[in-house]
Amino acid sequence: MTNSPAPDAHDRVVLAVSLVPAGRVASYGDIGRLTGVGPRQVGAILRDTDVEVPWWRILGHDGVLAPLARARPHWDAEGIEVRPNGRGCRIRAHRADLADLATEYLLAAAARGWPVTEPD
DSSP, X not given: OOOOOOOOHHXXXXXXXXXXXXXXXXXXXXXXXXXXXXXXXXXXXHHHOOSOOOGGGEEOTTSBOTTHHHXXXXXXXXXXXXXXXXXXXXXXXXXXXXXXXXXXXXHHHHHTTXXXXXXX
């Protein structure tokens, strides 16, 4: 298998977000560490992408999700419980297994022929 050119930040973030399992969440920082981009850039990519990804699974480090009203139907369907203050979820209770997510990301990137390195 030959390596494809290195993917841009958009492609890396979209892949990582697509791998977060239903009913689980990750923070912008989790996705950023996995893909080598900053958390704010992760947010900007999710805001601006025209690719369908489960954006509702990506939150601030404190479990807060600004467009919670838009995410609520997805959360309800996936069993992600809203905190009593109504601002997000208890991220510890719903966080994806980050080691599993990293493994899935590396396997998916390798399958695409992307150059892969272990995340920090």
